[in-house]
Amino acid sequence: MYPTPIEDASLAGRVAYRAALYLVLLVWMLPLIAILMTALRSQGDLLAGNYWGIPAQISLVENFREIFTSSPMGMFFVNSLIVTILTVAGVLVLSTLAAVALAKYPFPGRTFLFALFIGGNFVPYQILMIPVRNIVLYLGLYDTIWALILFHTAFQTGFATLFMRNFIAALPNELFEAARLEGASEFRIIRSIIVPLVRPALAGLSVLIFTFVWNDYFWALVLVQSDAAKPLTLGLAGLKGEWLTAWNLISAGSLFAALPPVALFFLMQKHFVAGLTVGAVKA
Amino acid sequence: MNLSPAPAMPGRTRMILRARMQRLREEATLWVTPALLLALPLSLFLLLIIVPIIQSIWISFYDWDGTGPARWVGFANYAELFADPQFYVSLKNNVIWLLLFLLAPVFGLAFALFLNQKLPEMRLVKALFFIPLVLAHVIIGMVFIWFYDPTFGVVAIVARAFGLTPPAILSSEHLVTFGIIVAALWSQIAFCLVLFLAGLSQLDDDMIAAGRLDGASGWPLFYHVVLPQLRPVTFVATIITVIMSLRNFDMIAIMTQGGPYGSSTVLAYQMYDATIFSFRAGYGAAIATVLFALMSVYIVWFLRHTLKQEAAER
Numbered sequence: 001m002y003p004t005p006i007e008d009a010s011l012a013g014r015v016a017y018r019a020a021l022y023l024v025l026l027v028w029m030l031p032l033i034a035i036l037m038t039a040l041r042s043q044g045d046l047l048a049g050n051y052w053g054i055p056a057q058i059s060l061v062e063n064f065r066e067i068f069t070s071s072p073m074g075m076f077f078v079n080s081l082i083v084t085i086l087t088v089a090g091v092l093v094l095s096t097l098a099a100v101a102l103a104k105y106p107f108p109g110r111t112f113l114f115a116l117f118i119g120g121n122f123v124p125y126q127i128l129m130i131p132v133r134n135i136v137l138y139l140g141l142y143d144t145i146w147a148l149i150l151f152h153t154a155f156q157t158g159f160a161t162l163f164m165r166n167f168i169a170a171l172p173n174e175l176f177e178a179a180r181l182e183g184a185s186e187f188r189i190i191r192s193i194i195v196p197l198v199r200p201a202l203a204g205l206s207v208l209i210f211t212f213v214w215n216d217y218f219w220a221l222v223l224v225q226s227d228a229a230k231p232l233t234l235g236l237a238g239l240k241g242e243w244l245t246a247w248n249l250i251s252a253g254s255l256f257a258a259l260p261p262v263a264l265f266f267l268m269q270k271h272f273v274a275g276l277t278v279g280a281v282k283a
Numbered sequence: 284m285n286l287s288p289a290p291a292m293p294g295r296t297r298m299i300l301r302a303r304m305q306r307l308r309e310e311a312t313l314w315v316t317p318a319l320l321l322a323l324p325l326s327l328f329l330l331l332i333i334v335p336i337i338q339s340i341w342i343s344f345y346d347w348d349g350t351g352p353a354r355w356v357g358f359a360n361y362a363e364l365f366a367d368p369q370f371y372v373s374l375k376n377n378v379i380w381l382l383l384f385l386l387a388p389v390f391g392l393a394f395a396l397f398l399n400q401k402l403p404e405m406r407l408v409k410a411l412f413f414i415p416l417v418l419a420h421v422i423i424g425m426v427f428i429w430f431y432d433p434t435f436g437v438v439a440i441v442a443r444a445f446g447l448t449p450p451a452i453l454s455s456e457h458l459v460t461f462g463i464i465v466a467a468l469w470s471q472i473a474f475c476l477v478l479f480l481a482g483l484s485q486l487d488d489d490m491i492a493a494g495r496l497d498g499a500s501g502w503p504l505f506y507h508v509v510l511p512q513l514r515p516v517t518f519v520a521t522i523i524t525v526i527m528s529l530r531n532f533d534m535i536a537i538m539t540q541g542g543p544y545g546s547s548t549v550l551a552y553q554m555y556d557a558t559i560f561s562f563r564a565g566y567g568a569a570i571a572t573v574l575f576a577l578m579s580v581y582i583v584w585f586l587r588h589t590l591k592q593e594a595a596e597r
Contacts, residue, residue, distance in 0.1 A: 002483065002491050002509055006400045017400070024397070025408060030437075031426040031469065032414060038429075051435045094324035101317035110317075111593075113325070115586050120332040122526050122582045126554040126571040130342055130349065130564050131335035154331035157324050186316045215419035217533040222559075233421045237537060240425060247429060254422040261417040269410055276416075276474070277481040280519035 035258070038251035039063060046247055063252035071242075072227045073253060076235035080257075083148045083231055084213045088206050090153040095160030095205070096168075096198075100190055102161065103169040104176060114165065121158040125218050136223055147223040148231065152213045160205055163278055167201040168194060204275035207268045211261045232257040336575070342568035349564035360569035369545055370570070373553045376460050377529060377577075380549060383464045384471060384528035388520045391475025392513075398476070399483045413477060415470040424537035427466035428453065453539055456546040463547060467534045471527060475520045482516035515592075522585045529578050550574040 006017050026033075037052070042059035050056065067073045101107075102114050132151055133142070141147040171194065179189045195202070220234035227235070236253050243249050265272055343360055347353035364370050398409055415423065430437045431452040439449030452462040486509065494508040510517075532551040535541060541548035541556060548556065550570055558567030 001399075001401075001488065002486050003396055003399060006402070018402075021397075021402075021408065024394075025411060029411060029414075031423060031430070032418075034426050034429065034437075035422070049435070051429075052437060052440070094327065097320040098324040101320035105317040105320075107314060107317050111590065113321070114593075115590060116333065117328065118589060119582050119586055120328060122530075122578070122585065123332070123336060124530050124551055124571065124574050124578055125532065126551050126567075127339045127575040128332065128335040129339075129555070129571065130558060130568055131338040132331060135331065135335075151331055154327040157328055158332065161324065186320075211417045215417075215421075217419065217421050217536070221536070222555075233419050236425075237421050240537075250425060254425060258418055258422055261419075262414060265413070265417045266410060269406075269413075272417075273413075273477055273481065276477050280478050280516050281481045281485055 039255045041248045076232045080231040087152040091156045098161040099164035117158045117161045204271035207272045208275045345565045347565040348562040380528045387471040390472045395479035415473040420533035459547040478520045
């Protein structure tokens with residue numbers, strides 16, 4: 001193991017390590033602690049200039065009530081939820097199909113297609129912006145959540161295909177040949193053999209795509225305008241201009257917007273990490 | 284059909300027919316199945332990713348407000364861009380972003396070495412270190428706006444404690460880009476940390492034990508035994524960090540909208556600004572094309588690495 005395990009160090013060394021660990025952690029977490037503390041704070045605290053001290057009273061519930069009654073936060077949340085869940089579902093299906101084709105069929109040009117999927121994943125959004133906006137306008141989807149679902153599904157399919165292909169390519173070919181000899185159709189093979197075997201990969205992929213799409217700001221900015229279609233990120237940015245100095249409300253809103261991806265991450269930490277590192281280290 | 288003509292068919296013809304059918308079937312699985320599987324994902328991807336790239340490049344040769352009629356102007360947008368002082372501000376900021384973002388793999392590796400210990404609470408500690416990764420840039424940007432607030436912010440309080448005048452980071456033309464980059468680095472370091480921790484977990488224990496037996500420790504052990512084994516991870520962490528540094532938009536849009544006086548723009552933001560606020564789609568497309576060309580270098584580099592690795596594993 002590298003570095004040397006701390007258990008082998010002297011008592012003083014172990015204590016020093018732990019102290020340093022928690023100190024670094026504290027500094028690292030300062031932005032998050034700031035959100036949490038400010039979300040607890042009352043307007044009175046802020047008016048009195050108590051921005052970073054201990055909150056005089058806990059007003060978390062009041063702050064949450066305030067943001068849900070005085071702003072369309074609830075609607076933003078529902079929009080984010082629909083966009084994210086439908087995108088994740090669409091991407092899982094599409095990328096599994098594409099990944100099977102790229103992993104198990106040696107057709108000419110598949111390396112090129114594979115490269116296309118990877119490359120597309122890294123292009124700057126701005127090179128897509130004007131045409132995508134026009135397509136969405138042409139389809140009559142501008143300023144609807146469907147515009148976001150459509151684009152995110154297409155974009156994330158690139159990354160997801162690369163991701164799923166790695167896992168499916170690792171499955172033994174004998175499995176497919178045996179099923180084919182039994183007379184199973186290709187789609188049946190995918191449904192009853194491949195999908196159950198790559199379930200952990202699908203789980204990791206879901207968390208990643210969920211996070212990417214949930215946190216998107218740029219495409220929301222470009223493709224939607226009205227509150228009825230805004231996701232949380234865009235809604236929150238708008239409220240920042242409206243609430244200005246009401247840091248407690250902005251914090252409560254941020255906290256609320258951060259909860260779903262953070263909760264999902266804690267529930268599926270292992271899958272998330274495995275997903276992020278695919279391609280960088282051996283699976 | 285198989286009642287009478289079949290027995291009349293000479294054996295050879297039947298064999299040829301059967302062989303041909305067999306081949307057709309094989310070709311069908313070779314072509315038709317992958318084509319069916321790819322039909323929907325690939326057409327979506329082509330329609331919304333690949334074709335728009337080509338269209339954007341095309342649009343960059345037009346004078347166009349985004350909705351009305353477009354007029355072919357050849358390279359005029361590029362000529363104007365290369366004479367635009369704002370372009371050089373953006374480009375300079377892009378370079379600063381790129382260079383400072385290279386701190387992310389360095390800190391990521393340092394944190395990974397620091398955290399790669401087996402303590403009972405380590406799973407939770409690591410999870411807390413990873414959290415910035417799953418936070419929206421919109422949220423991170425807002426928190427850092429407060430940190431930088433020249434009256435109430437943490438930075439101001441610390442500065443005053445040392446008897447200094449609190450810097451107005453986000454309204455200073457010289458400090459603003461650095462302020463935004465620090466906020467963006469927070470999550471980029473977390474990303475590199477995840478990669479390096481995964482890399483450390485796969486080190487060859489025997490080699491390290493051998494290195495230690497040979498008396499290596501400290502820097503020589505790290506530099507000659509550990510670092511070479513981390514090379515693939517280092518490459519991926521670095522190149523993705525570079526790509527991310529050039530793609531950053533959200534943080535600037537939230538924290539400064541390119542201000543003050545356009546001093547914190549990068550190409551990605553300048554493009555958006557030109558297209559949406561100045562209604563200059565053709566000019567915007569030209570900026571996007573330049574950014575795309577710059578990033579292509581790194582994208583192709585990454586692709587080559589990935590495809591080479593693929594070929595080696597097969």
